[in-house]
Amino acid sequence: MTRGTRLLSIFLVAALSLGFLFRASAPAARDVAAELRRERGRLLEMKERAKKTASELTEALRKEKLSKGRVGELRARLKRQRSLLSRIDRKVSALNERLDRTEKAVRELEEARGQARTGLLSAEVVAFTGQRVDAGNPWDPSARERERYFMRLRLAADAEGVARITRARERKEEELSGIERQVAVTERKRTQEKKVGETLLSRQMEERSRLAGIEREKKRKQKELKSLRAKIARMEAVVSRVERQVKERERRARKGAQDDAARKAAEAPRRFASLSGGLSAPLPGKVVSRFGRQHDPTFDVTIENRGVEIEAPSGASVKSVGNGEVAFAGAVSGFGNVLIVQHGGGLFSVYGRMETFLVKQGETVRKGTVVGRLPESPSGKSVLYLELRAGGTAVDPASAMSLDR
DSSP: OOHHHHHHHHHHHHHHSGGGSOOTTHHHHHHHHHHHHHHHHHHHHHHHHHHHHHHHHHHHHHHHHHHHHHHHHHHHHHHHHHHHHHHHHHHHHHHHHHHHHHHHHHHHHHHHHHHHHHHHHHHHHHHHHHHHHGGGOTTOHHHHHHHHHHHHHHHHHHHHHHHHHHHHHHHHHHHHHHHHHHHHHHHHHHHHHHHHHHHHHHHHHHHHHHHHHHHHHHHHHHHHHHHHHHHHHHHHHHHHHHHHHHHHHHHHHHHHHHHHHHHHHHHHHHHHHTSTTOOOOSSSBEEEEOSEEEEETTTTEEEEESSEEEEEETTOEEEOSSSEEEEEEEEETTTEEEEEEEEETTEEEEEEEESEESSOTTOEEOTTOEEEEOOOOTTSEEEEEEEEEETTEEEOHHHHSOOBO
16 A cells, blocks of 8 residues: 555544544543643742752852861961061060060179279278378489379279270170060060961851851751751652543553454444445455455565555546445545545545546436546556545445456
């Protein structure tokens, strides 16, 4: 059977079987399908919410990781700051020790300077006293000169010692002033670093608080996601159950339809045999393509034939197989001119590949009435396509009438 044959069969099924497609179970099936669509819609909505919650949880985890990194960085900076403060404290302690030692040295120099001044004053007193004592002794000038000479030496030495002690004291005072300046600078730096440390500590506490908030948000999102997943699992179970129920109903419906089709196919020949006046072949000829599944050796394919093809002489007359009324007369792609006769009770006969019609739509015909002719062919042979339908079911024409002559 050609592709056109299958198209004609589909056309006939649609035209003749429209009333059999809607069974009593259709409203229930529609209700179940609507319920299934609603459940699927809710499931998709819950899945979208789960995706959104998972995305928010991922963002919370990212923020948590970032905050942990910031806390770690602040801890490292705080550790370095504390180490710097420790070094500054040690330096301050060292400077304080140097300051104590320098102040002690200055005090010792002050004492030495005082003692030197006291000795110098004593020497001056002795020197001037000697001058006063020897002033009335003009007979021993050498002795007096010698005493004055040694006294001048001693005074010069004492004066040099005092000057040396004074210079040392000035150096120590300068060193003490430098140490004091260093201590002041170090104290200012220590104060600044302490403030920086306090700022870092405050920021660390803020980050810890923020991290704790993120942790709480993460736990809440995890709980919400877990709840959503549980709801989705329950919804999927409901949808799966409804789908199984729908599939089972569809399977039962298909099985019922198949059983009905098989029953109708078995009853169809008897229905045609019960027609008033019976049935007769549309024309004498040879059946070249039979009803049902047929294997095509040329293309090595299996074809489902809904009718038969009868080879007859070119231009042969085509007769109605039984009493009825012309329901259709026109061209169908792949079949040429097609005539359909309605015999009543849902029974139809279809004639295809005709050249001309001798009847028109709506006209009443009797069994054996010539309804058209086959086309002329150079080979002298033409083919008529014949199909019988009972309630939308294709029936083997050979089971209802004798065809080969």
